[in-house]
Amino acid sequence: MLAESAHNGVKSIDYSRVQFLWARFRRIASRWVFGFCLVSAIFSVHASDRKFFKVCAPPANLPMSHKSGTGYENKIAELFAQELGLKLTYEWFPQRIGFIRNTLRFDNTSDGQFKCDIVMGVIENFELAATTIPYLHSSWALVYVRGRDLDFIESQDDLKDLAPELKSRFRIGVWDKGPAPEWFHHRGLMEYSTPYQIMSGDPERNAGQIIENDLVNDKINLAMIWGPIAGYYAKSITAHDIAVIPMRNELRVKFNFQIAMAVRHGEHQWKSEINRLIQAKQPEIKHILDDYGIPQIKITASEKSSD
Numbered sequence: 001m002l003a004e005s006a007h008n009g010v011k012s013i014d015y016s017r018v019q020f021l022w023a024r025f026r027r028i029a030s031r032w033v034f035g036f037c038l039v040s041a042i043f044s045v046h047a048s049d050r051k052f053f054k055v056c057a058p059p060a061n062l063p064m065s066h067k068s069g070t071g072y073e074n075k076i077a078e079l080f081a082q083e084l085g086l087k088l089t090y091e092w093f094p095q096r097i098g099f100i101r102n103t104l105r106f107d108n109t110s111d112g113q114f115k116c117d118i119v120m121g122v123i124e125n126f127e128l129a130a131t132t133i134p135y136l137h138s139s140w141a142l143v144y145v146r147g148r149d150l151d152f153i154e155s156q157d158d159l160k161d162l163a164p165e166l167k168s169r170f171r172i173g174v175w176d177k178g179p180a181p182e183w184f185h186h187r188g189l190m191e192y193s194t195p196y197q198i199m200s201g202d203p204e205r206n207a208g209q210i211i212e213n214d215l216v217n218d219k220i221n222l223a224m225i226w227g228p229i230a231g232y233y234a235k236s237i238t239a240h241d242i243a244v245i246p247m248r249n250e251l252r253v254k255f256n257f258q259i260a261m262a263v264r265h266g267e268h269q270w271k272s273e274i275n276r277l278i279q280a281k282q283p284e285i286k287h288i289l290d291d292y293g294i295p296q297i298k299i300t301a302s303e304k305s306s307d
Contacts, residue, residue: 181193
């Protein structure tokens with residue numbers, strides 16, 4: 001508010017006060033503009049200004065990622081790094097609550113740099129980061145070992161209105177997160193289920209071990225699991241014939257999801273670079289996913305963009 005003084009009964013503006021306030025405003029404004037330009041410069045960094053393709057990923061999360069480099073997200077990261085002429089590096093962090101906060105958005109480091117610049121697999125329009133166009137569309141799936149009393153299941157419809165004698169055959173493994181609990185509840189099968197905790201204190205434990213260990217060893221005889229995990233283990237476990245039945249949306253339960261990559265909000269040029277690669281390298285990406293046995297649905301156009 002401008003200062004005023006009285007002179008001969010008439011209010012007049014104190015110009016010295018105006019000059020002081022104007023000078024102060026200019027100093028504050030210049031700092032704000034400098035800071036804005038600095039942030040803009042950071043966010044405008046694109047591949048030509050980078051030396052590394054820095055990925056944050058869980059270290060034991062097959063078939064997606066693994067510290068040995070054997071996951072399909074590792075292979076896609078290698079493809080992109082090579083295309084951009086960048087050295088591929090990793091920041092490993094277990095799949096936990098706070099993953100994005102402790103990786104992609106974490107810059108409290110010795111050099112002030114973010115730990116990584118990309119996460120290779122998140123749900124499309126993920127809220128905690130900006131997401132690219134999707135590169136994978138898949139769904140949850142029913143999984144069982146053929147030849148063990150459940151061969152009558154050829155689709156999810158075969159679990160409707162089951163007689164008590166058929167229901168009694170089930171020993172179902174159900175994750176505490178995801179669509180399975182609700183769907184099995186609608187089908188009246190929860191009393192035949194064993195709960196599994198999708199996040200445990202063991203960073204080496206991953207969701208696929210429900211197939212590799214408990215399903216194969218007949219501790220359970222049916223599970224519902226994310227399709228890429230189901231397809232990978234069904235292909236890699238050659239001693240048993242494992243049925244993988246992709247689910248379709250029903251009973252107000254969503255099973256199919258599109259998977260994109262995550263970058264930081266505001267990094268528009270970097271996001272555009274990654275979108276360009278996803279589009280240009282679709283045949284190579286599909287070949288990688290096919291090699292891992294990943295069930296795939298045709299990718300659909302995004303309804304909105306996460307920025």
